[in-house]
Amino acid sequence: MRRLWHGQITGPLLGIFWTLIIATSVSVLMSFGTGDAFRPGLIGSVIVGSLVGWLSVTWRNGWGLSALAAGLGVALALAGIGPVQLGASVSTMAGGVAYIMLGLGAGIPVVYFMANAPKDSLTRHEFEDSVIRFLTGFGYIFFVAIVLIPFYVMVMTSLKNQAELMANPLDFTIDLDQGTALFRSYIELFRDFNFGNYLWTSFFVSVLTVIITLLFSIPGAYAVARLRFQGQTAFSRSILLIYMVPLIVLALPIYIAFSQVGLRNTIFGIILIYPVTTIPVALYMLQGYFRGLPAEVEEAGLMDGLSRLAVIWKITLPLSLPALASVSLYVFMIAWNEFLLAFMLLDDPSKFTLTRGIASLNSSEIPRQHLMAGSVIATVPIMALFLGLERFMTGGLTAGSVKG
Amino acid sequence: MTGAVPPKGTGALARREARLAWGLLFPTIAIVAGVVILPLLAIFWISFKPIGLADLRPPAPVVREALRGDPGDYTVRYRIRNSSQDKPITDVVLTDTLPAEIRVMGSMPEMCETGGPGLRCAIGTLDPGQRLEIELPVELTGDDEDAAEEAVEGSEPLITGTSENILTNTTFTMDNFARVFDGGEFWRVLGVTLFYTLFGTIGAIILGLFAAMLLNKEFRGQGILRGLFLFPYVAPIIAVAFTWVILFDPFSGSVNALMVQMGVLSEAVNFFGQRPFALIMVTVFAMWSYFPLCFLFILARMQSIDTDMYEAADMDGASPFQKFWYLSIPQLLGILSVLFLLRFIWTFNKFDDIFLLTGGNAGTRTLTVNVYEQAFAVSNIGAGAAVAVVIFICLLLFSFFFFRFISREEGL
Numbered sequence: 001m002r003r004l005w006h007g008q009i010t011g012p013l014l015g016i017f018w019t020l021i022i023a024t025s026v027s028v029l030m031s032f033g034t035g036d037a038f039r040p041g042l043i044g045s046v047i048v049g050s051l052v053g054w055l056s057v058t059w060r061n062g063w064g065l066s067a068l069a070a071g072l073g074v075a076l077a078l079a080g081i082g083p084v085q086l087g088a089s090v091s092t093m094a095g096g097v098a099y100i101m102l103g104l105g106a107g108i109p110v111v112y113f114m115a116n117a118p119k120d121s122l123t124r125h126e127f128e129d130s131v132i133r134f135l136t137g138f139g140y141i142f143f144v145a146i147v148l149i150p151f152y153v154m155v156m157t158s159l160k161n162q163a164e165l166m167a168n169p170l171d172f173t174i175d176l177d178q179g180t181a182l183f184r185s186y187i188e189l190f191r192d193f194n195f196g197n198y199l200w201t202s203f204f205v206s207v208l209t210v211i212i213t214l215l216f217s218i219p220g221a222y223a224v225a226r227l228r229f230q231g232q233t234a235f236s237r238s239i240l241l242i243y244m245v246p247l248i249v250l251a252l253p254i255y256i257a258f259s260q261v262g263l264r265n266t267i268f269g270i271i272l273i274y275p276v277t278t279i280p281v282a283l284y285m286l287q288g289y290f291r292g293l294p295a296e297v298e299e300a301g302l303m304d305g306l307s308r309l310a311v312i313w314k315i316t317l318p319l320s321l322p323a324l325a326s327v328s329l330y331v332f333m334i335a336w337n338e339f340l341l342a343f344m345l346l347d348d349p350s351k352f353t354l355t356r357g358i359a360s361l362n363s364s365e366i367p368r369q370h371l372m373a374g375s376v377i378a379t380v381p382i383m384a385l386f387l388g389l390e391r392f393m394t395g396g397l398t399a400g401s402v403k404g
Numbered sequence: 405m406t407g408a409v410p411p412k413g414t415g416a417l418a419r420r421e422a423r424l425a426w427g428l429l430f431p432t433i434a435i436v437a438g439v440v441i442l443p444l445l446a447i448f449w450i451s452f453k454p455i456g457l458a459d460l461r462p463p464a465p466v467v468r469e470a471l472r473g474d475p476g477d478y479t480v481r482y483r484i485r486n487s488s489q490d491k492p493i494t495d496v497v498l499t500d501t502l503p504a505e506i507r508v509m510g511s512m513p514e515m516c517e518t519g520g521p522g523l524r525c526a527i528g529t530l531d532p533g534q535r536l537e538i539e540l541p542v543e544l545t546g547d548d549e550d551a552a553e554e555a556v557e558g559s560e561p562l563i564t565g566t567s568e569n570i571l572t573n574t575t576f577t578m579d580n581f582a583r584v585f586d587g588g589e590f591w592r593v594l595g596v597t598l599f600y601t602l603f604g605t606i607g608a609i610i611l612g613l614f615a616a617m618l619l620n621k622e623f624r625g626q627g628i629l630r631g632l633f634l635f636p637y638v639a640p641i642i643a644v645a646f647t648w649v650i651l652f653d654p655f656s657g658s659v660n661a662l663m664v665q666m667g668v669l670s671e672a673v674n675f676f677g678q679r680p681f682a683l684i685m686v687t688v689f690a691m692w693s694y695f696p697l698c699f700l701f702i703l704a705r706m707q708s709i710d711t712d713m714y715e716a717a718d719m720d721g722a723s724p725f726q727k728f729w730y731l732s733i734p735q736l737l738g739i740l741s742v743l744f745l746l747r748f749i750w751t752f753n754k755f756d757d758i759f760l761l762t763g764g765n766a767g768t769r770t771l772t773v774n775v776y777e778q779a780f781a782v783s784n785i786g787a788g789a790a791v792a793v794v795i796f797i798c799l800l801l802f803s804f805f806f807f808r809f810i811s812r813e814e815g816l
Contacts, residue, residue: 024666027666028662031662031665032658037665038665039665039666039667040666087665124723125721125723125724128723128724128725129724132724132725136618139614139615139617139618140618140629143614143615143618143629143633144629144632146692147632147633147635147636148632149651150636150644150647150648150651151635151639151647153647153650153651153658154643154644154647157647157650165656166655166656168661169653169656169657169658169660169661170658170661170662170665172658215431216431216432216435217432219428219429219431219432220428220429220431220432222428223424223425223426223428223429224429227421227422227424227425227428228418228421228422228425229421229422229425229426230422232425235429237807240803240807241803242436242440244749244750244753244799244802244803244806245440245444245753245796245799246752246753246755246772246795246796246799247753247755248753248755248772248775248776248792248795249443249444249447249775249792249795249796250439250440250443250444252443252447252450252775252779252785252788252789252792253442253443253444253446253447253450253789254439254443256446256450256460256785257443257446259460259461260460272439273439275435276435276436276438276439276440279432279435279436280436283432308424333638336640337639337640337641337642339640339641339642339756339760340755340756340759354640355640355642358640358642358643358646359642362646368650371646371650372646372647372650374643375640375642375643375644375646375647376643378640378642378643379639379640379643379644382638382639382640383635383638383639386631386634386638387631390627390630390631
């Protein structure tokens, strides 16, 4: 291990690994972007990476090394061992773009990784610092890729047609000339598959779930957080326990009971059941927040002659608006994304929620771009809401700890 | 003078407070009892019952009424049958109102009697699948045959009967459990569940820890990245699950095409339909969709660690990895163990993911998917309930551990 602690060994090693990562990323990016064949080349990456890494500790010029990496890459590519191997159909321009990206991606970061490392032997500090910078760079690429690729594929697939999808699964380029025909899957979903209705049902059900959940959980949470009574601990524990009961275990008897009393296939039944799955979480989140509020304010209210309920209404609730927003968002998210109960209890296409509607698109007769368009329709509202109110959402998610 | 004595027992104020507390809690307790406790009891009950999907619709007598015949020789005919092919219905009674357009004449079947316009036929027991016809000779009071027919068929006959409801009778059986534990199937399912749960949980926590370390510093774009990293958790599971299925499709999936092109794979692999890939893929999916939650928790904890400690370590010459290993990890151990238990329980309970990705095929059937398989695919509700009972018992076991840890961690 200690032998690696040398500028001219650490540099080339990190350079090689990093160039391989960059070559792979560029290949994936260019393949998804153009639909043509790009693949990383091992020999070329090792040559470019080791040279860039070796030079990075003496000539600390990111732009210069980038130009060198790109130039060397092109030279190797002409010799047939390029770090990014181009398929026969790749245009010169796309190849050029790939190598510019490779050069920039390899040169500047490697210089940054080795910025604090001298060209001869390294201390443990300097070595680990370089490794950590390398790992950080890798982490950004890795996480952004794994998060974005599925969503990118979801959106792009929804804009294509069956023939294009089968012809080249890698080709996500879209033809902008076709105008509104680009959105034909969405138009068909709203026109022929009743998705406008599902969207409304989902929205309606989710909002009602939020309201009912708050109505039940606010008094409950307040009682658990503030009032002293026997069985307080036991109660808050059983709340935790209840939201660890798997939904599928409850879904079976609920299905039977609803079948017997005729609540299956009704929106009313769904609205009856959804809040119960969210009340325990909401109660748990809210009681945590209520505990954090200063009791003195409430006691002052009590001293001034307010009743407990008036204290809750006039003091506690206004103080906990941010928490209420978090809880509402979180409950909305659970209700909006809920699939299992909707799937089991709703059979009538006129009463589907959005998730149930998407499930009904999953058949071999319906083209998959419709399935993806449906997924986009379900994902976009919750994402928009989430990005707009991210501050509340992260708070809510952390407080909601226990719900999966 | 006697000294002040503290009051014994609960005073009036304390009692009032407790009353108020229970009053505030009552709605929640009521609804949770109705929708959680009752179903839980029901599932225990059902797990001991020989009950299939078809038994959910109890056997009932069915009747159809018609006016038939030629002028001068009319009959009102009731065709009655038992909807069930294997259960008798007892005490079957048919009641109907005879309209003014017809009049009963001649002899009636002996089981029937009329009182005014009303008709009542005590049929008795209908055997499984039995069909029965009752004919009443009638004459028309008017001349209009169509009007009479309409009137006869317009008055809906009412038929009642009692049949044994399999849900409430006292037949019990251990067959369901015998079936569930039968052969190697159960242990295979349990093994798959544990693999999925354990690796899914650990993977999600490691990814979450890595992501949290990346974002545990201030820089431009940190907020955007934090939002981005949460996408997999916030998006509807059904949307991302189908995206994964399409992404890894063996014929037209991008990942297969990409890997073949890069030379990683020589030919396309059916990732979600082939052992052992399917199980690995659903586990990877679990890591992917739940790392955001772990990330968020770990990040929150990291940001609350005192920076003084790191400065002191810097002064003592600790290297970055040493700081991570000897300072950060011990500080995070609490939240990591809580996360592990929570995620373990929740991954164990997870149903939607696997159901949507593979439907439980190709060696990915976990206990929760097995509930659905038994109850709806094999149409044996009882066996499904038995699996659910097994899950519930596992859950009780886990929550025992959970409370021992969490009470230490969070002081609950």
